[in-house]
Amino acid sequence: MSNYIKNVLDDLQSKYGHEKEYIQSVTEVLGSLGKLIDSEPKYAKFKILERIVIPERVIIFKVPWIDDKGNIQINIGYRVQFNSAIGPYKGGLRFHPSVNLGILKFLGFEQIFKNSLTTLPLGGAKGGSDFDPKGKSTREVMGFCQNFMRELYRHIGANVDVPAGDIGVGSREIGYLFGQYKSIVNSYDSVLTGKGINWGGSKIRPEATGYGCVYFACEMLKTRKIDLVGQRVLISGAGNVAQYAAQKAIQLGATVLSLSDSNGTVIDKDGITLEKLEMIKELKNVRRGRIEEYSKMVPNVTYHANCRPWQLAPCDIALPCATQNELDLDDAKALVKNGCIAVCEGANMPTTLEATAFFQKQNILFAPGKASNAGGVATSGLEMSQNAIRLNWHSAEVDSRLQSIMVNIHDAARRAATEFGEPDNYVMGANIAGFRKVADAMIDLGI
Numbered sequence: 033m034s035n036y037i038k039n040v041l042d043d044l045q046s047k048y049g050h051e052k053e054y055i056q057s058v059t060e061v062l063g064s065l066g067k068l069i070d071s072e073p074k075y076a077k078f079k080i081l082e083r084i085v086i087p088e089r090v091i092i093f094k095v096p097w098i099d100d101k102g103n104i105q106i107n108i109g110y111r112v113q114f115n116s117a118i119g120p121y122k123g124g125l126r127f128h129p130s131v132n133l134g135i136l137k138f139l140g141f142e143q144i145f146k147n148s149l150t151t152l153p154l155g156g157a158k159g160g161s162d163f164d165p166k167g168k169s170t171r172e173v174m175g176f177c178q179n180f181m182r183e184l185y186r187h188i189g190a191n192v193d194v195p196a197g198d199i200g201v202g203s204r205e206i207g208y209l210f211g212q213y214k215s216i217v218n219s220y221d222s223v224l225t226g227k228g229i230n231w232g233g234s235k236i237r238p239e240a241t242g243y244g245c246v247y248f249a250c251e252m253l254k255t256r257k258i259d260l261v262g263q264r265v266l267i268s269g270a271g272n273v274a275q276y277a278a279q280k281a282i283q284l285g286a287t288v289l290s291l292s293d294s295n296g297t298v299i300d301k302d303g304i305t306l307e308k309l310e311m312i313k314e315l316k317n318v319r320r321g322r323i324e325e326y327s328k329m330v331p332n333v334t335y336h337a338n339c340r341p342w343q344l345a346p347c348d349i350a351l352p353c354a355t356q357n358e359l360d361l362d363d364a365k366a367l368v369k370n371g372c373i374a375v376c377e378g379a380n381m382p383t384t385l386e387a388t389a390f391f392q393k394q395n396i397l398f399a400p401g402k403a404s405n406a407g408g409v410a411t412s413g414l415e416m417s418q419n420a421i422r423l424n425w426h427s428a429e430v431d432s433r434l435q436s437i438m439v440n441i442h443d444a445a446r447r448a449a450t451e452f453g454e455p456d457n458y459v460m461g462a463n464i465a466g467f468r469k470v471a472d473a474m475i476d477l478g479i
């Protein structure tokens with residue numbers, strides 16, 4: 033690692049060592065930029081690394097709301113506007129009790145490079161709250177969303193910052209947030225993406241992250257002349273990304289063996305079919321139940337409480353689609369031992385640094401989330417375009433644009449990795465390809 037990179041990381045560690053996910057994501061990105069930084073002295077001259085690791089703006093606010101018993105509750109709201117060199121801030125909102133500034137800084141930092149990779153003019157941001165929608169009534173969720181937007185509205189705008197969903201923020205929450213925004217500003221702006229299809233949303237946006245992840249996996253497999261048909265796939269999570277990754281994998285002929293939530297994992301050794309997946313969608317999205325129930329609805333399904341999928345069944349491909357650091361070194365060793373040939377991240381940073389290094393050493397095809405899950409934000413970009421021209425594209429058109437964006441991201445990452453002598457290193461390739469565009473724009477825009 034060059035001295036320049038090491039000094040920036042040491043300085044960040046001394047100031048923000050307590051924000052461990054943020055430090056982890058910066059270490060992953062900067063740690064893979066060494067060859068580029070050594071060959072391009074301009075980045076050190078313009079102090080690009082020191083500048084790119086610090087958010088342009090962090091907004092923190094209180095969100096009081098009233099629960100169904102009439103008690104006042106208070107949560108914390110955040111928006112981390114990380115980098116706007118190539119476009120307005122863009123990135124999701126996460127509602128989960130684990131949310132804190134360090135997690136949102138990691139997610140916002142990742143988003144800069146992900147958005148750059150899509151080739152769309154989008155800066156990087158992330159936001160959310162430690163509010164937990166789980167177990168709350170619809171009225172409580174609506175009340176919270178409205179009060180969250182009562183503050184957030186003054187910091188966002190179609191050409192300023194365009195939030196979307198993430199963990200705990202689906203189309204229901206986007207609806208309440210958008211409804212409140214619209215009634216405050218009296219304008220039907222494209223200020224949120226992930227909107228419902230009847231009020232400004234794009235076809236294929238709900239499917240986009242999961243579909244895109246599978247499209248990316250197919251591109252990686254092609255480099256080794258492997259087809260997805262017949263491959264056994266383990267998927268974690270049972271939310272938006274996991275459901276649509278499963279759907280596309282099944283449609284393309286793979287056998288999906290697992291899904292999970294924060295309580296445990298189901299293994300369906302017969303494979304989850306499209307019909308069974310519809311039952312899971314109804315269970316998770318309508319009844320808001322736990323994945324354990326699936327094992328009671330379908331024969332030959334086992335439930336494993338407090339377990340992640342990785343050590344429960346052999347597979348060829350792993351798609352971690354739940355949350356950060358959900359696949360560690362022990363999981364990685366078990367996956368490789370059991371025959372896994374490819375790991376494609378649907379979630380953001382689900383693989384620990386140690387597990388990533390292990391996969392790379394074992395020559396496993398490994399796609400970092402900032403490349404392989406970029407289909408969601410890319411389709412959000414397409415939603416913004418449709419809103420701007422006041423037209424709705426058909427599903428087939430959006431899906432075909434999504435597919436070509438994922439192919440382009442794959443090729444850009446592979447090209448950059450090849451340029452620096454490691455063609456299979458998608459981590460290095462994605463980081464270099466994403467970084468260059470933003471860093472060069474920062475130089476062009478001055479101090």
Ligand code: NDP
Pocket residue numbers: 197198199200201202241269270271272273274292293294295353354355356358378379380405406408409
């Ligand atoms: P959802 O809220 O729809 O689903 C999240 C899933 O992950 C749920 O099954 C949830 O289980 C599980 N989960 C959440 N936290 C944990 C945890 N700490 N341990 C174990 N399981 C957990 O979110 P999404 O599907 O939208 O997001 C999943 C991942 O994909 C996140 O990393 C997100 O940042 C990333 N992502 C999402 C995009 C999108 O378009 N939605 C775009 C790009 C990335 P439970 O219900 O028990 O909490």
